[in-house]
């Protein structure tokens with residue numbers, strides 16, 4: 001099974017992603033996590049990505065597409081995967097489509113978690129205090145929200161046209177939301 005999980009920053013994608021991949025025994029590919037590992041490892045890609053990430057901006061599409069084209073062809077992706085944080089723009093979605101065509105794969109479901117923006121900013125400010133993530137300050141959080149609504153939310157239409165989109169209410173307890181997602185997938 002191949003799934004794309006999307007939703008605004010703070011909606012709980014990471015938590016839900018983990019619950020879903022455990023259940024279906026597929027791998028979790030979070031481009032945020034992959035990029036943070038590149039930054040920590042001070043790789044060439046990490047050095048390029050860091051300044052965008054710290055400003056709450058998106059890393060350029062071309063870098064993401066190269067990174068994911070390689071990643072999706074690794075052995076562990078054969079059993080299926082959940083994409084978390086990718087694609088994040090229409091060019092990334094188009095790029096992903098052509099990568100998948102090339103390697104003879106298709107996406108089975110796109111799950112879009114929905115939630116109210118004010119609630120999300122509050123949650124993220126709280127997380128920032130706990131996690132110490134360098135992009136979890138209020139200013140950068142607002143920036144990331146704006147980026148989401150402007151660049152990422154148009155992907156809903158892209159995937160609706162392809163009959164892959166399933167919108168799931170992202171407000172509620174963690175197990176409630178997991179169950180809503182599982183109902184779509186089962």
Ligand code: ADP
Pocket residue numbers: 008009010031032033035052053054056057058059060061064084085086087088092135144
């Ligand atoms: P969020 O909590 O905002 O969902 P992520 O961990 O998914 O955060 O991503 C953190 C940062 O990594 C983003 O703000 C962005 O700079 C970069 N990033 C992650 N995925 C992508 C992507 N698909 N395209 C461009 N930039 C990305």
